[in-house]
Amino acid sequence: MAALPGKPDLVFPRHKAVIFVQGCFWHQHQCTMLHWPKTRVEWWRQKISANRARDEVVQDKLLELGWRVLLIWECALKGKNKRPPDQLVSNISDWLHAGNSFAELPAVVV
Template identity: 75%
Template structure:
């Protein structure tokens, strides 16, 4: 199956996809700030430029899109066009994510992934509960955590 868009239109669409300040990221940031947590954003000196960095807790949070990072949930599906290219692209994203997380943990940082499906869709977690889960993890959590819980 061929692409329904021209190369120029597809390029414009892809260029418009944001890698920071996304709606899910802004929801998490707003909820945590309202709960009294302070953080730094997209720290370039840390591997992977985490979305939120909590130096006080030696913790970072990545707000991940289910499609781009291949989360095994109802929101992820393989594209029907250019399947081999997409499999390579998304698999490379996964490998990069794992390497970044390993590197951060080696440096003593705790890592949390908040998946897009926790914030929208039919299986979303209420924002108040999500905030409580993140707060508990920041204060008492392990070296790695994902929301929603796997």
């Protein structure tokens, strides 16, 4: 199979679905794990905005190709509001079998 745009972390060809595990800082998730560095702030902002723009291009391409896309955010995997592993597995399984074309799994909302 030809490489998919953006090199997804997990590919499920039978479900025509891909999963990206994304760091909240690098991909600018609006959550509590997004802490801006105190130095070179402008440089970081530009860098992270560029990442974010590239993510959107990649996700659009995958959707156009008929793939479904799930983003699992770092904050769902670690930190105080992370999802318990069994919940995470069932969330992913539900999505694989009946999910929207685009979905995100952030931290548990408290």
